[in-house]
Structure formats: structure tokens, C-alpha cells
Amino acid sequence: MKLFVLAHGLVGRTDLPIPKWLFGWAAAVVLVFSFAALAVLWPKPQLQEERGRRFFRMPRFVDPLLGLIGVASFAAVVYAGLAGAQDAQDNLAPTIIYVHFWVGMAVLSVLIGNVFKALNPWRAIARFVAWIAGRFSKEEMPAPLEYPAKLGRWPAAISILIFVWVELAYVNRDDPSQLAIMALAYAAVQLIGMSFFGIDTWEERADGFQVLWSTYARLSPFRRSSAQVIARPPLNGAPLMAIVPGTIALLVVAIGTTSFDGFSNGPLWGSLGPDLSKFFGDLGFGLTARGELANTVGLVGMVGLVGLFYWLGIRGMTGVGRGHTTPELARRFAHTLVPIAFAYALAHYFSLLAYQGQALGYLISDPLGHGWNLFGSRDAGINYNVVTATGIWYVQVGALVCGHVAGLVLAHDRALAVYTNPREAVRSQYWMLIVMIGFTSLGLWLLSALTS
């Protein structure tokens, strides 16, 4: 059965041995025990320096091959969006963009490292053009402009916010041709940016998807060092992340937008949303605009709330020790948000990936929705028994708890490096514990509201 479902939460009956709200309290207890165990068993920083050993050497042909696959996939999605049936269910573009690209790439990044860097189509095109230009130009290529330090990762944070706005607030979110045009526009901006500021600098700072997934890849047990693949302890990459302006914003946007996705499908937004929409209607906005504006306010409001909660937690830490300001500690502990952002994404989108991800089976045979059967799998359906509703709930709870325990581990390890006195380090983490419990409870509440 073909069914396109952009409602991301699980819809189904769960048979749980204990009530869902009890999971929230149990998760809080797990975090408190983890905190106590860290205080006793983790007396010295373990993750502040780069560790790892060579795992294997990546063959030379892999990078160009992956780049080629990335460019071909991008071209196929754009072509399908523009030339295919303008129906989200039958067209390849919406499913690839919202499921395999947006969710699948995040999961892959944590499992096997920064794989999007090799697959990134606009990076591959820019590198190919640079290679051609270098080969045929008689003069030396001009040096790129200096990237403004103040911009930091702000362009990446803003581009992720815009993408999620399209996904959650824009009324034509699953219109294949509009998605294809937006993908082309995004690629054009990236190519222009890379031509001005250099490929690597732009990709490390301003390309929203590359920046977000390379941030998630810092949790991965693998990293690349030129041609070598290095195996390292999981989480080791996160404390080494350079916290430039916009980094906290990027992570807060990642958590806040996922939260709003859950929140907007729950009963509270079902109560607030129509009133907010009516408010914009009373101001004179049309039917479409008032819904988009209400969702925009909700989206930005949720991002603001997440940011405020993090800020308050950090502010609580300033009471411990001397000479630490809120902005300084916010930067030093920003990497603790990385596992939380990924845990939120995994918990929230797991059912989408498990179910809608299977749509690739039939879409690949008929990418334009014209009735083709290229690989003989046009009639493949979605198997909703691949994982049960109860199984999904356990994955969601597990992801949230593990993500927040990982956040606690990173915060504890950083505190041991920031505070010279171990007692102060533990004390400073009381507030981080509250932040973690708060984010866990919020995540479980959003998911329980969806599934009840």
C-alpha cells in the first residue's frame, strides 16, 4: 500500500507494561544515577584531547565516486521534482529530501562519520570546477576572501531554520517542483559562497546541512584524517569542536525545530494554534498566510524557549567558582547539546525513517510517478510490521535517555577541565543535570502526546 505520511509521529496502539508518564520519571532517575556515578567514577577529564588509532586507508577512488553519486542523486531529485507528477506520494523528490536526506543522513553521520562531506553534491561540483580551473588556467588562482569571523556558523543556523520552516510551516511543503527549485537555489548559494570564501571554509561554517551533519558526526566512533579512517572513542569529537559564533544557535535551532515538529502535532498546539491563526486572520491575513504565520510564531517561539532553558541552566552554573561568565560557560558547554540534538531527531523521526524510508523501494522504479517500472519494484509497498508501535516507543525512550546521558558525560568531562577543584566541577553540574532532565521530560512529553 502506498501512503505518503508527512505526520512525523507514530500513529498506532502501544501495549506498554507501565504507563508512559512513568517513563519520564524513570528517565529522570536514570540521569540522576548517571550523574552520581560520573561524580564518583570519572575523576579526570578523558575526552578533551583527540584520541584514536588508524582503522584503514580509504582507497583513492572512493571520494570521487561518492561525489559522483551525490551529484547524480541531486540531479535525479531535482529532475523528478520538476518533470515528474506533482504529487508527493508518487514523486521521488519529497520523500528523498524529507526522509532519506534530512533524517537518514543524520543517522548515517553518527553511525559512520562525516559521510555527507564525500557525498555533498555542491562540494563535489565546486571541487571539480576548481580542479578544471587549476588544470587549464595559466595563471595562479586568486586566493579566496577571508570569511568574516563574526559570521561564524550563523549562515548554517539560519539555513537550517529556513529548511525546517519550509517543512513545518510552508503550505506547499511537499510540492515537488517547489522543492526542486528551492534545492537548486540552495545549491547556487553554496556554489557562490564557496567561490568567494573557499570550499572548505564555506562548508565548515555556512552550508547548513554540511555543518549540522558534521557536528553530529563528532559523536561517531570514526573520523577521517586525509585518506585515513581513524577509530576513536564515541563522543571524543564533540569536545574538540571549535565554538565560533552561531554554534549554539545552530544546536538550539536543531533541538527547538524538532521539538516544534512534535509540539505542533500534539493537543496543546491543537488548542493554541487555531486561536493564533484566528488572531492573524483578524489582522487581515488570508487563509494560507495566517496558518503559516501561526506556525512561524510557534517554531521561533519553541527555538527561543529551548535557547532560554539552556541559558538559564548555564546561568545557574556561574554561581560556582570564580571568574566564569554566562557567555563563556555557554560556549564551553555548547558541545553538550550535540547528543541532545541528535537524540531528539532520532526519537522524533525514527518512525518516519522506518516506515516512509521504505518508499524508496517503489519510488526508485518510478521516480517521476509516470507509471515506469525501471527495477521491477514499482508495486513494492510499505511494511508497517517492520517495527511495532511499542518497539518504536522503546527506541524513542532509549534514544532520549542515551542522548542525555551522553550530554551529561560531555558536560562532566568539560567541567573537570574548566574547574580546578573537582568538588566545584561536580557542583557546577547540578544545573546541567536539570537542563538534561528538562530536555528529556520535554522530549518524552512531546512524543507521548503524539502517540496517545
Place this chain on the structure above:
Amino acid sequence: MALVRADIVIVPLAHAGHWLPDLLIYGGPVVIGIIAVRYADRRERKKDQQQKKD
């Protein structure tokens, strides 16, 4: 949450019975945590001050 308009205040509490209990139940650990941390923090500070005096 209240939306303030020119002449009227809307309090969108429709279906509050569905979400308010959940909000309180899931917010419980956070509230208890904040109280516990504030208590522990105050105790530690007093201990620090006492040590300084000694």
C-alpha cells in the same frame, strides 16, 4: 499563555483536560530537580562560607 489583543484577552484553554495533566506529570521531575539543586547549592555555599571562617 494569553494572547493580548486590542480589547479582549483570549486564554486558549480548550481541551486543557487533555494536556494539562501531562504537562504537570512530565514537568514534575524538572520542578523537583530545581528545588533539590537550589537546596543543595545553598547548603554547599554555607559550607564554603563556614570553611572560610574557620
